[in-house]
Amino acid sequence: MTAEPDPSLPTLQDVVKNLHDMPALPTVVARLTRLIADPRTTASDINTALSSDPGLVTKILKQVNSAFYGFSRRITTITNAVVILGFNQVRNLALSAFVFDAFGRDRGSPFDVNGFWRHSIGTAFFASHLAKELDARLEEDAFICGLLHDLGKFIMAQSAPAHAAAVIEKVKERDILFQQAERLTLGYNHATLGAYAMERWNLPESLCQVVLWHHNPLKAPESVQTLACIANAADIVARAMLFGNGGDERIPPLADGVWARLGTDMTRLEGIMRKVAGEYSKSDAFFAS
């Protein structure tokens, strides 16, 4: 097995040259992210920002009123949704709806796109619960990092389907991890591609770094290392809990250093897994258009 990819293989530069067809982050989602960072923002500001995209409002309200949240009365306005769920949750719903629309539908992709999407949502749920236990301030960022950690795989499937097909073939041929097959097949990997796309969407640099290092979290810059370890652990646990499909049939072990960084133990982890399993079983709203 060669450790280095063949220099004649396609590189990240080859792929990003063709990324002009990559979906743009809707202005409204980008605006929500900026508004949420501003402590002066009110529920009605969020409502005004979202009102430019009625389709997105409908999708958010549909999710808010789904069995996932289980509210006894109907929530009919974004202002109410913000009051009940909070700014961050509403932004997360908007981001999930966009990512699902842009990448979650199977358009003849070489990947099991639906399986990927389920893997991403499962990872986001676990990441946010784990973060809540460790440092509640990281909870919302952990959700986004979980949701987007494998964004590069979706983009590869859409913008470089021949590369995606070659990686999948290598995975099947050797029964190895997706990222190992990338190393053998391409001159780049999905983590680099995903981080690159997030930068183009002007998402915060810290989140781009987490996605870049999610398979190698102990090499992430110190300021985002805990979040990178959370994303890494959540990816592995989502695989172990059979949430969707991460692109291969393997479950890598959690590195000792990651365990140490998270400072958690198996008993706490099992408690979180139980909560996440319940949440995942009610999460059909995240899988519908």
Ligand SMILES: [Fe+2]
């Ligand atoms: Fe990944």
Ligand SMILES: [Fe+2]
């Ligand atoms: Fe993953």
